[in-house]
Amino acid sequence: MNLPEVHFLRPEWLWLLLPTAFFVALLWRQRSQRSAWSNIIAPHLLVHLHSGAHQQKTQHTAKLLGLAWLIAIVGAAGPSWEQTPVPVSQQKAAYVVVLDLSYSMYAEDTQPSRIVKAKQKIRDLLSLPQDTQVALVAYAGEAHVVTPLTDDLGTIENLIPALNPGMMPVPGSDPIDAFVRAKALLSSSGVPGGSILWLTDDIETHQVSELSDWLETAGIRLATMAIGTQAGAPIPLGNGGFLRDQNSEIVVPSVPITRLRDFTTRQGGLFTHLTLDDADVQAAVDFMGSVEDLNRTEIERQADTWADAGFWLVIPWLLVMLIQFLRNPSGRLAGLVLIASCATLSHPSQVQAQDWQSLWKTPNQRAAELLPKDPAAAAELFEDPRWAAIAAYQAEDHDQAKARFEALEANSATDWYNLGNARARAGELEAALEAYNQSIALQETEDAVFNRDLIQQLLDQEQQQQSQDMDQQGDGSQSQQDQNNSETEANSGGQEQNQEQNSESESGASDASEQASNPEQDKQQEEAQAQNQQQHGEAQDSQEQADQQAAAGQESIDEQQQAMAQQAIQEARENQEQQQAMEQWIRRIEDDPSGLLREKFRYESERRQTQDRPRNDKKIW
Template identity: 35%
Template sequence: MIDQILRDFHFLRPEWFFAIIPMTFVYLLLKYAVGKNSNWLKTIDPLLLPYLMDERKREISRSPLSLIIVCWCLAIIAIAGPAWQKTERPLHERKDALVILFDLTKSMYAVDVSPNRLTRAHRKLQDLLIARTEGVTGLIVFAGDAHVVSPLTNDTDTIISMIPALTPSIMPGQGSQLTRALVRAIALFKDADVNSGRILIITDEIRDIANAQTIANTNRFSFPISLMSVGTETGAAISLNPDRPDAGFLKDLDGNLVIAKVDLKKLQKFADAVGGRFARMTLMDEDIEYLLSPNGQISQTELRKTDRNFDSWEEEGPWILLLLLPLASLAFRQNWLWTILVLFLIPSSKTYAIEWIDLWQTKDQQGFEALQQGDSEKALSLFKNPNWKASAFYRSGQYDNAEVEFSNIATTDGKYNLGNTLAKQGRLQEALDAYTEALLLDRNNEDAAFNKNLIENELNKRQQNQEQQSQEQQNQEQENQEQGNEEQQSQEQQNQEQENQEQGNEEQQSQEQENQEQQNQEQENQEQGNEEQQSQEQENQEQEN
């Protein structure tokens, strides 16, 4: 143990030893003043001085000066911060935070589950809030717009009391617009100074999937999403008023019943695309346990520990200050007070403002306490150690500043935390490079290896999704092209048939015209023949007469 102490012994603020220089000048000055400037010494012959002066009293008179020097040295050593023992001080996030997004569109009145989707969702929401014995919870309802019912609070009883009033009738507009609800949820986290939390969506449909997916992916590491569906794929009619059985059901403009179906595949696909979990609402609590459990699918997409611990040296200087108490008590003797006053009269080229707490805690220790109390701004102003300062930026959500600080720390932990910071900003490829550097510095860094594997899987998953989307887009374009070709061929065929029909009509008309002309010609010939016959008969009659 002694060897360990000697090996680790050092001073946290060794610059304070420069105070020995002015102490030396003061000591020499006071010693000269006491030993040479006495009036007796100036008037008495030096040969007679030993016989006339009591040297024993002179030694006693010089003893206060010696004790002052001893006190000064002890104070310098204490302030310099002797340390030989280090302790890990982990930084902890605030309590578990959850924001629930509750769908209040009219489709929640569908009766495919008993008694209807809304009542079933109310019961599930109440069960969930009762199970929230720790952490803070917020509630947002959404339809065509999103509205905050409760900010983040640990008073779940108040939220439970408001559940019966949550009906589609309180919403000014309809339509399951999830994007606005997600924006509101992230704002709730930010307003409460919470840098990481979870979002749970209870819905039967998402209409703005593309925009909602963009928001969710941007914040997937800080605020991962879970999705719980209510309703069935077969669907059912939507009651106009669940409190009145004779109120009837919702119909479209043509008078047909509107059947609200749940597209489970689309909801599952959305959850997969944003790296979240999906579960159908059940009568028991297995859906809640799965969606909110820390050891589930979400944990495979979150980073292991936000940052690694940094070593903090335990300062032993305050114990040395205790030795000054008995020495300082001697200063109250009347003939010693002048020596203390001399110390305050010594000019100083530079003045240092030192608070009482500075004698007992380092700035880093004070910053750590401020950070534990949630005062990140004060912690940032106190931290001197770049590791702690970077961690404070990270904890306060200032990832840009944290990135700058961690980039200057060329250790495996520094690179590891840089990777976490980049991952929080969604820059996964850069995060992967940082984890790789951390492993190059220490191949036994298990956390860096874990997160590196996690990011690689996520990048592969995104690439697969991108390729799948690209393939689907190509297939869609091909289908559209084929459909266009078919439509073009059909149109050409119709045009050809129309031309043939028109040509046939023209030929028919021409034939009819020829037949008509022929008939007319025949009729003219017949009439002409009749006229000639009549004329001949008339001539014959005249001849006979």
Template identity: 30%
Template sequence: MSIDFAALHLLRPQWLWALLALPLLAWWWRRRRRRDGVWQSLVDPHLLPHLLETKADTRSRMAAGIAMLAGVLAIVALAGPSWRQSEQPLWQSHTPLVIVLDLSGAALAPDLPPSRLAQARAKIATLLRERQGGQVGLVAYAGDAFTVAPLTDDAANVALFLDALAPEVMPVDGQRVDRAIEWSSQLLRQAGFSSGQILLMTDQADDAARAAAAEASRGGYRVSVIGLGRAEGASYRRMDGSIAMARLDESSLRSLASSGNGSYSALTPDDADLRALGVLEPGLGDADAKGGAKGHAWRDEGYWLLPPLLLLALLSFRRQGAAALLLLCAIVPWQPARAVEWWQRADQKAHARMEQGARSYRQGDFAGAAQAYQAADSADAHYNRGNALAKSGEYPQAISAYDEALKREPGMADAIANKRAVEAAMKRKPPQGGSGQDQQQSRGKQKSQPSQGQGAQPKPQQQSSQQDPSQAQQSRQEQAQERAKPADSQSQQAADAAQRERMRRALEQGKAQPGQQREQARPANETPQQRERRLANEAWLRRVPDDPGSLLREKFRLEHERRQSQDTPGE
């Protein structure tokens, strides 16, 4: 290691004032030694060398010199000698951004082909993909404003909701831009940001919206606008079925941006509008440095003085003690220091378990995620545990987890919506598993007449399979349970033949449906039993509704009803 003496300096030079104390300590120590030496006042000086041991005095002076040298090394180390720099990222506080999207019926206007909504989705996807750091949130509004995704550093998590955004998910139609701006400001305020940016995507603004933008600007939040649509406009159908005309009013939007201390730009095919508004490279709160900049800091090299200081400290021990200390240092395994769980607070432990659960959830390990969330006793932990259990198909346990979350945070809209979705899924899908004895008992309770044999059931079951091939699995389960009961060989053979006929017709009807290509996924060595099970599972999968916006629709509806009951819309 080479030392640049020209660059040598001290990071904390004030510690050098402590060097002045060393001579005072040496004078005090020498005076004390003389005061304690009573023989010098009682014995003639020419007899002292013959009576006193001179080696002890020599060792004492050596100890004093070693102590002085150790003190100098310690003080210089504390002063922070430095002669080189290291590159390190600057501390940054990126300006957060809340994207506000107009989801009124006007979003379906086709003046921006194929529609304003499609163009807005693409623009938001570009923004989330190219934005360089900073937290991002997403708010949708029509007659009221709702949070689609709260402020987060993970832009990909916000992008998951884009395909579900449509006017149908909003509980009430309209264009209350003022409520959207007020709600976005509140979102930034609740996240602890004293400054931020609101990006509004709409086609017009009124006086109430301009007043809300001015209020947000006074609170430290800039309001910028991207205009959706064209001046000539286009007709669209409202949620109530009536026809209306949507036109881009650039003058009102420019006035809105001016009131919000922001900028205005019309929607462009490329990212020129985003760059003009400065949302791709977020600023740094109160700092003047540019995003992503790195600085150079002087390295504290005082630790290089610690090894000689420790060697001098060894001389203060007895001879046997120094040898034992050296032996201990030799046999102790050197490992990097790390924080153990003993030193963590309760909130730090809970945070670590939440992060572990989130990692397991993203990796598809829903059982591990549920176990990690179980260790953290909070409303969010139980809510996330319910989601993990629902993903793994454990619906009753998921509902219990949602109930635990609601006990700790009554009125949690997400927990209520997910609980209802899981309950609806349980009604659509009969419970699988369980002992055969329980299933036979439950099936026996449903049959009021024991005289009805298996031969009387194929006809109505066959008709049901013709109506819906997805009911083949239910019929197959019923037949399997009936075959578990004592029956004669003729009725058993008739039931088996009826079951095979039902599955054959379900297969033929499934082939006739467009877009179904189940045979392409058929394994190479598939037995008839495996094929039958696969077809039944596919029939059930076809019954699962493919509606990504159902969660948002239910969430917004519950939030709107809560606001109506409190008579405080937009808060």
């Protein structure tokens, strides 16, 4: 140990020596003074009343307590006199993932599509164990930084689903701009050299020489992963068609695997083609890891820090306190409290308990750490009402999220947009539509317009379905009433016909009885009787016909009731299907971070336009 090198890592603790000296002096004075009898009894007589052992004991107590406090304060100040190497290289190895988001990445020659497979490979890359920092840059006609260098790989993984070629403000393919921004990220973080993992499906002939010259001067190592096949596939559009060029011919972008391989190997890099397993990802990580080992070695030679030796003072401090325990049993409780407090302060600075650190964090900070794991608990812990509402929404407690968003004083487009999402998830479509309109009135965004149109379409479908149900119910009741009226008229008509025939037969019979003495009348009577019998038979036939009509009417009523029951079952099934369809439509309401990234990219693109940056006027895919 060299005395000139002795210093304290936390010298602010030494200020406690001043109050410690004051209290020790005060204790010494109180212990040295005689009791209150000194004001009454003469000093030469008081000497014989005090025992020497008691006075000596009090003096030793003051000395021991003063020594204990001195050792504890010096230990807490962190004395140090030598340097030790610290493994800081894990924060100095870094690489940037450069993702191609040109329209050709929509091609489906690699199922389900090139962009889906590329994002899957990035997830596989982030899931591998690695001590490094990673950044993500996306490019089309322009390049944009998605995330800077970070060791929190979960942040990058959360943003991957939001990436798609449709969010890029400038179409095309400009990998040189992406490489320049990747180099800027590595340089700003103090990383010497660095690597780039390039996921792409194309490189133009004129870009080969430009990228080669740039890589030679930049000192960047390159690992290229080709996404797609040489056969290629058309680029699907949202309307069901395919992308066409200026000659109205369907564009079929193929992957120039040979050109990409030759370009990468000439730069001393690693070329891999898309595989079904993670062999391509593992090869890229191994390649970039071997390159970064050189950077780690150079940095570790200078990565020295002063070692905290304060914890060694715990041993003499415990010895002093043990002596005090043996000499003064009544002070053991105070000594235990002192041990617990000072032992915590004398620990090395590298070892700190998480519970102790959490005491110094605000509820909002603790809730923010809890949000990815337990959003429901985070919603109760947040003191910020806006973050509490967001946490409740992530916990899928949409009623509580709606209530919390409504309690806010919505003064921005984002607040109204979040309120609309919460209302839509809670099933309040009309209120959600109003919130989306408020958000669009303040700032028109694609996500708000999409959700507004989606909710409006749901409301129109619901209103149309209700109108159809009312029309069907009205037609069914009218047809039933018409059929009942027709059956009533048929029954009344049959009864009137029978009554007329019976009355005619009765009148004929009375006339025949009155004219029984006349032979001609007898003949007429026989003819009339035969006619009456014929009419009676016809009446019976008409009665049977009426009965048949009544039976047929009853059968038609039963059939109609059965049809109405089937119609009710069908309507219930349709309502259930409509409810399920509505839930599926509501699930389509976007609440992912793509809106924020899209706005970020658009803002950066507009700012670059004002700087007269040359635009990419070549192919758009």
